[in-house]
Amino acid sequence: MRKVSAPTAAAESGRxxxxxxxxxxxxxxxxxxxxxxxxxxxxxxKWGLNAYLYAPKDDYKHRMYWRDLYTPEEAEQxxxxxxxxxxxEVNFIYAISPGLDMTFSNPTEVAALKRKLDxxxxxxxxxxxxxxxxxxxxxxxxxxxxxxxFAHAQVKVTNEVFTHLGQPETFLFCPTDYCAAFCSxxxxxxxxxxxxxxNLLPGIDVLWTGPKVVSHHITVESIxxxxxxxxxxxxxxxxxxxxxxxxxxxxxxxxxxRPTNLIPKLGGVLTNxxxxxxxxxxxxxxxxTWCRSNVGGAGGAKDVEMSDQEAGSDxxxxxxxxxxxxLTDWLEVFLTPDKPGGRxxxxxxxxxxxxxxxxxxxxxxxxxxxxxxxxxxxxxxxxPLTLGDLQLLSELFYLPYEYGSTxxxxxxxxxxxxxxxxxxxxxxxxxxxxxxxxxxxxDSMCVAVETMFNRLCNAPNRSILYDLYNYICDIKSGVTMAxxxxxxxxxxxxxxxxxxxVDPEPWSFRGGLSGELQRMLPCHGNRDLFRHPPMTTVYSIxxxxxxxxxxxxxxxxxxxxxxxxxRAPESTLPALISDGLPGHLAPSxxxxxxxxxxxxxxxxxxxxxxxxxxxxxxxxVLLRDFPSLxxxxxxxxxxxxxxxKRMIGSLLSSMKNSGCRGVFCExxxxxxxxxxxxxxxxxxxxxxxxGLPQGVIVMGTSL
Ligand code: GDL
Numbered sequence: 130m131r132k133v134s135a136p137t138a139a140a141e142s143g144r145x146x147x148x149x150x151x152x153x154x155x156x157x158x159x160x161x162x163x164x165x166x167x168x169x170x171x172x173x174x175k176w177g178l179n180a181y182l183y184a185p186k187d188d189y190k191h192r193m194y195w196r197d198l199y200t201p202e203e204a205e206q207x208x209x210x211x212x213x214x215x216x217x218e219v220n221f222i223y224a225i226s227p228g229l230d231m232t233f234s235n236p237t238e239v240a241a242l243k244r245k246l247d248x249x250x251x252x253x254x255x256x257x258x259x260x261x262x263x264x265x266x267x268x269x270x271x272x273x274x275x276x277x278x279f280a281h282a283q284v285k286v287t288n289e290v291f292t293h294l295g296q297p298e299t300f301l302f303c304p305t306d307y308c309a310a311f312c313s314x315x316x317x318x319x320x321x322x323x324x325x326x327x328n329l330l331p332g333i334d335v336l337w338t339g340p341k342v343v344s345h346h347i348t349v350e351s352i353x354x355x356x357x358x359x360x361x362x363x364x365x366x367x368x369x370x371x372x373x374x375x376x377x378x379x380x381x382x383x384x385x386x387r388p389t390n391l392i393p394k395l396g397g398v399l400t401n402x403x404x405x406x407x408x409x410x411x412x413x414x415x416x417x418t419w420c421r422s423n424v425g426g427a428g429g430a431k432d433v434e435m436s437d438q439e440a441g442s443d444x445x446x447x448x449x450x451x452x453x454x455x456l457t458d459w460l461e462v463f464l465t466p467d468k469p470g471g472r473x474x475x476x477x478x479x480x481x482x483x484x485x486x487x488x489x490x491x492x493x494x495x496x497x498x499x500x501x502x503x504x505x506x507x508x509x510x511x512x513p514l515t516l517g518d519l520q521l522l523s524e525l526f527y528l529p530y531e532y533g534s535t536x537x538x539x540x541x542x543x544x545x546x547x548x549x550x551x552x553x554x555x556x557x558x559x560x561x562x563x564x565x566x567x568x569x570x571x572d573s574m575c576v577a578v579e580t581m582f583n584r585l586c587n588a589p590n591r592s593i594l595y596d597l598y599n600y601i602c603d604i605k606s607g608v609t610m611a612x613x614x615x616x617x618x619x620x621x622x623x624x625x626x627x628x629x630x631v632d633p634e635p636w637s638f639r640g641g642l643s644g645e646l647q648r649m650l651p652c653h654g655n656r657d658l659f660r661h662p663p664m665t666t667v668y669s670i671x672x673x674x675x676x677x678x679x680x681x682x683x684x685x686x687x688x689x690x691x692x693x694x695x696r697a698p699e700s701t702l703p704a705l706i707s708d709g710l711p712g713h714l715a716p717s718x719x720x721x722x723x724x725x726x727x728x729x730x731x732x733x734x735x736x737x738x739x740x741x742x743x744x745x746x747x748x749x750v751l752l753r754d755f756p757s758l759x760x761x762x763x764x765x766x767x768x769x770x771x772x773x774k775r776m777i778g779s780l781l782s783s784m785k786n787s788g789c790r791g792v793f794c795e796x797x798x799x800x801x802x803x804x805x806x807x808x809x810x811x812x813x814x815x816x817x818x819x820g821l822p823q824g825v826i827v828m829g830t831s832l
Contacts, residue, residue: 136186139142149299149334149364149397150420151180151219152413155260156373158404160185163206165406170217174418181214182301184224184260184398192226192411196241198248211253222256222299223249228264233282234275242286243293246767256299259287260309260336279305279322288330296332301364303336310341316354326359334396337363343371345530346386352394362396369528370402370412379403379600382527383452384415389423389445405596410462411523414455454820456519463514466589511587518581522597525578525604535574542571543611544771548809550618560619568619575612581607606636649786666726668772670779673721673733678711680730681723684764703822705795706743707760712736714743719783722776724763732763732773734780738787752816755791755829757784761803770806777810793829 138708151173154161161169167388183191190197199207214221232238246257268279276282283305291300300611304325306312307410312319325335337355339347347365354364367387370380380403387398398420402412422445503505524533532540549564567698582605587593640647673681710716720736740758744751761777784792795818796803804826807813813828821827 132632142569144489146396147179148248148392148420149180149220149399150416151178151182151399152409153180153184153224153366153399153401154183155184155186155366156226156404157186157372158373160188163210163408166210167213169406170214170219170732172294172413173219173417174217176414177421178413178417179218180222180256180259180299180397180399182222182224183210184226184258186226186263191224194787195225195227195229195231196245198245199252204248204252207249207252207254213394215253220256220299222258222301223254224258224260224301224303226262226264228261228283228305228750231286232269232271233286233511239286239289242290246290246294250294255295256297257290258301258303258336259283259290260303261305262303262336266305270808272701276684278320278324280321281328283525284325284328288328288335288610288631291330291333300333301336302329302333303366304600307336307366308338308341308344309355313444316358319358322355322358326361331361334364335359335361336366336399338366338368343374343529345790347391349391351390351392351675352391356394364397364399365395367398367416370400370409372403372405377600377603378529379405379408379526379597381408381411381523382531382533383411383448383455384419385448385528385531387419389419389443392420392423407593409781410593411452411455415451417447418451444759447627452523453520456523460516460519463519463588463590463593478489498704511583512580514584514588518584521577521581522585522601522691526600527682535577539571539574539608539611542567542574543615544616546571546615565619568615571615577606578608606639609636649782666769668731668767669725670722670772670776671725672719673711673716673723673735675711675715677723677730677733681711681733684730684732684762687765703797703824704747705760705797705825706740706747706749706758707735707795708739709743710758710760717784717787719787720780722783724772724776726767728766730764731767732761732771732776734759734761734776736760736780736784736789736792738784738789740793748820750818750820751828752791752793752818754831755793755816757789757792759784759794761794773806774810781812781830781832789832791829791831793827795827796828798824800825 152169154166166181173179174180185191187193190199190203192383211221213399225242227238227242231242249257253547266279268276268282272279272282276285283302287302294300302325304322305319306319309316316322337359338344340351347367352363365387367384369384369386372378372380384400391491398416400412400416402409421444422788454666499508521535524535527536546564546567550560582601585594585597585601707714711721714737716735717738720738722734723730724732724734737758739756741751741756743758759777759780761773761780763773767773783794794807796807796814798804807828812830814830816827816829818827
C-alpha cells in the first residue's frame with residue numbers, strides 16, 4: 130500500500146502516515162458475525178485494503194453499555210477476531226461510543242473508559258477510536274460547569290485517552306458534527322470544528338462523512354475547507370452504501386462521485402456499507418479499485434487501467450468498469466456452494482437429459498441423480514446465474530442518489546405508457562404502433578427481472594441469496610404488478626387476475642403502516658429520484674406559508690397563457706373564485722403547497738376546504754357534492770408537468786385528510802395548458818354548473 134503524507138499531522142509528528150482504507154462496521158441493526166468479519170479481512174487483504182473499524186451501533190458493549198467489560202467468552206472471540214485481522218494484514222481499530230450517557234467531567238467515567246480500552250488492548254488490539262456521532266448536542270449541567278463547550282469536553286477526554294493508551298499509531302475521533310450539513314453556521318465558521326481542530330492532539334485523525342450524512346458527491350474543495358479547520362486531512366467515513374435508514378433499500382452500485390484526486394488530500398476512506406454482509410461485495414470491491422486507482426497521486430502509477438475516455442471524467446477511475454470487475458468476481462462466489470451438501474451449478478449435460486431409460490447418472494460427488502422416465506415429470510431446470518443478471522441486480526439497487534440505467538428506463542417507459550393511455554375527458558387515447566412497441570420493450574424488461582429472480586434463487590451460494598431475498602422479492606412483486614398494469618392498459622389479458630382486483634391481497638398494497646403514513650404527508654416523494662427526461666431541473670415541493678404570498682402573486686401575474694402566446698387584457702378575463710387566492714382569501718390550513726426550482730418559487734397549489742362563501746361573493750352557486758376548491762398555477766418556465774402532477778396529488782391528499790370529499794377547480798377555457806393538464810390527470814371530469822360566465826369551465830373529482 131502506498132504511503133501518503135498527511136500535511137499537518139504527519140509533519141508535526143514527523144512520520145509519514147499510511148492511507149487508511151477499508152470498512153467501518155458502523156451501522157445500526159444486527160452486527161455481522163465473527164465468521165463474516167473474518168471473511169471480510171481475507172477479502173480486504175486480497176483487494177489491497179488495510180483497515181477495519183469495529184463500531185457496530187447496536188452491539189451492547191460498543192455503545193449502550195460501553196462501561197461493561199467483556200466476559201471471558203466474549204474476550205476469547207475478540208482475541209480470535211483481532212488475530213485474524215492481523216493475519217490478513219488488516220489494521221483492527223476498536224471503536225467505542227460512550228456519548229449516550231457519559232459525564233465528561235467525572236473522573237470515574239473517564240477511568241471506566243480507560244479500563245474498557247485497556248481490556249481491549251490486552252486482547253491484542255493496538256488501534257482505537259472514540260465516536261461521538263448521533264448523540265445529544267447539549268452537555269449535562271455538571272459538564273456545563275466545567276467545560277466551555279461540548280467540543281472542549283470531547284477533546285479533553287479524547288486527548289487523555291489517547292495519551293493513556295501510549296499515543297497509538299492509529300487513533301480516530303468521530304466528531305458530533307461529522308458532516309458539513311451539521312455545522313453551524315458553516316464548516317469554516319463552526320466553533321465546534323475549530324475547537325476540535327485547534328486542540329485535538331496531532332496524532333489523532335478525524336472522521337468526516339462529507340457534505341451530508343449520506344453524501345452524493347465529495348469534492349476536493351470541500352475536503353480542503355474542512356482540512357484547514359481541522360488542521361489535518363480527514364478520514365472519510367463513507368455512508369454511500371449504508372442502508373440502515375430504509376428497510377426497502379440496498380446498494381450494489383459502484384463506489385462513485387468521489388474524484389480520485391481526493392486520495393492525496395485524505396487520511397483515508399472507510400466505507401460503512403449495507404447492514405447485510407454478503408451483498409457488500411460490490412461496495413468493498415469497487416472501493417478497493419478506487420483506492421488503488423491513484424497510487425502516487427495525480428494519476429501517477431495507477432495499477433488498473435481505469436480511465437474513462439469521456440471528457441470531464443476521472444482520469445484514473447471509471448465506476449462502470451470497476452463495477453464490471455466486481456460483478457465478474459462476485460459471479461464466481463455466487464456459483465460456489467457455501468453450505469455442506471450445497472449443490473454445485475447445474476451440469477448442462479444433465480439438464481438436457483430430461484427423459485432417459487438409462488441407469489441413474491452419477492454426479493461429480495458420486496451421488497446418484499434421479500432421472501425421470503417417459504411420462505414422468507421432467508426435472509426442475511433453472512438456468513445458472515449470468516453476469517447479465519448481476520448487472521441487472523446492481524442497476525435495480527444502485528446508489529442512494531441514482532438508479533442504474535435499466536431502472537431509469539423502466540421508470541421512463543412506464544410513465545410514457547401510462548401518460549399515453551390515460552383517459553382524456555372520458556375517452557381513451559387509441560393504441561398506436563409506437564405504444565405497442567414500447568409496451569413490448571417494457572414487458573421484456575419485466576421478464577428479465579423475473580428471470581433474474583429465478584436464477585438468483587437457484588444460485589448455489591445460499592448465504593448471498595438469503596441476504597438479498599427480501600429485496601429481490603420486493604422488486605419482483607413491484608415489477609410484476611407494473612407489468613400486469615401495462616398489459617391491462619394495452620387491452621391484453623393480465624397474467625393473473627389476482628394481481629389487479631377489487632379485493633387485493635396484502636402484497637398489492639405494499640409498505641404497511643409506514644407506507645400509509647408517508648403517502649398521507651403533503652410533501653411525500655418530492656425528493657424521489659425519478660425525473661422525467663429530458664428534465665434537468667430539480668424541483669422541490671414544500672408547504673405554503675403566508676410569507677410566500679408576494680412570490681406567488683408574481684407567478685400568478687404571468688398567467689393566463691393565452692393560445693398563440695398573447696396575453697388577454699385583465700378586464701376581458703372572466704372572474705374566477707380563485708382570483709383572490711392568495712390575497713383576500715387564504716388557503717385552508719395544510720392546503721397549500723409551493724413549487725420551487727433553483728430560481729425560486731415557480732408554482733403553487735392552494736385549496737379551500739369550503740369555498741361556499743367565496744363563491745357567493747362572485748354570485749356562483751356550487752354543486753352540493755363539490756364544495757371544496759383547488760387551484761394550481763405554474764410559471765411558464767415550468768414546461769414539465771411531472772412536478773405539477775405530484776403537487777396536485779399531494780394537495781388532494783391533504784384536502785382529503787382535512788375532510789374534503791369533493792374538490793372542483795375553475796379554469797379559463799383559453800388556458801389550454803391547465804385544461805389539458807386536468808383532462809390528462811384522469812381523476813378530474815367536467816362538471817355541469819349553471820350560471821357560469823362564458824369561457825369558464827369547471828372540473829371536479831371526488832376524494
Ligand atoms: C449516521 C451514523 C451511522 C449510520 C449512518 C447511516 C455516522 C458517523 N454515523 O449518521 O452509524 O450508519 O448515519 O444511517 O455516519
